[in-house]
Amino acid sequence: MAAETSTGGSGVPDEPARQLYLAILAEGGRIPSQGVTAADRASLDQLVRIGLVMPHPMDRSYVAVSPRLVGDRVGADLRSQATGLLLEAERLPERLASLTRAYDALPREPEARDHVSYVDGRERIRHRIAELVSECQRELLTVQPGSRQPESMELTRRQDLALLRRDARMRTLYQPLVLGEPAAVAYALDLTAHGAEVRVLDEPFQRMIIVDRAVAVIPAAEDHSRAVLLSDPATVHFLVRLFERDWERADIVQWRELGPQRVTRTAGDRVGRLLAKGLTQRAVATRLGLSERTVAGHISRLRERYGAQTLFQLGWQMRGGGGDRT
DSSP, rough: OOOHHHHHSSSOOOOHHHHHHHHHHHHSSSSEGOOGGGGHHHHHHHHHTTSSSEETTTTTTEEEHHHHHHHHHHHHHHHHHHHHHHHHHHHHHTTTTHHHHHHSOOOOOHHHHHEEEEEEEEEHHHHHHHHHHHHSEEEEEEESSSSSOOOHHHHHHHHHHHHTTTOOEEEEEGGGGGOOOOHHHHHHHHHHHHTOOOEEOOOOOOOEEEETTEEEEEEESSTSEEEEEEEOHHHHHHHHHHHHHHHHHHEEOGGGGOOOHHHHHHHHHHHHHHTTTTTTTTHHHHHHTOOHHHHHHHHHHHHHHEEEHHHHOOOOOOEEEESOOO
């Protein structure tokens, strides 16, 4: 079974087959059939399937074949398969078109009648948002406060890029906190390179997604375990106006120009600036969308940096009462 797995088109033998191939080379590149032990039979069969060894019909021996020839042959096969898969991927939307039309024609009575529907459970919420984004044709507006999780960005990256390839417009608002997250900066850089617009607003705001100015998704629970979908035109129009107001006040970020030092220190500096304004640890956590534990870690590093023993001393020094000791 192991031999079957390792030879699935890769052309790379497993370790026992590799050792047998080297042993055949050590014997001059040829081994008589009677010289193959029962323990090596599976490895020999694997080498023959790959093409690294071929049977010699005259004397019933096995002769080693150059790995370079095998690499060229298998490489050509893999490139051919890849080309076929790409063509298949291009044809897939057309082949699913009839099913897509049937799905689009499915009545959504609760949303059409009440303009409000609730989705419970984070997995179901993610699935419903993914459906809405996949159906987006013109514009996607997203407001993402707080920190971004690398795994969640990886899940949405492919769908966001597909949306941009459909020539839909995408605008996203972040808080300055993301400037201290290399994964978030890389994500924003990737999206903006494909036409998305990503700005930063130094104000508290709520999470929100608006699809084609027709459907909005907002949290319906503090822990984001419940979401509400709104399709009432007046309500969605109001939320779009809120987004446009915040968008105009947000800062345009040159994502390509963010240096490593700025990326690694912005989060802590942001915590420090809010402490200097007199905000408590809990207020800073709420303002930045962070856990109090994360804020406590930043405060601990700032205390060490400024030589402060208490939060009061730290705030006082950061307001100008003492210098940076680093």
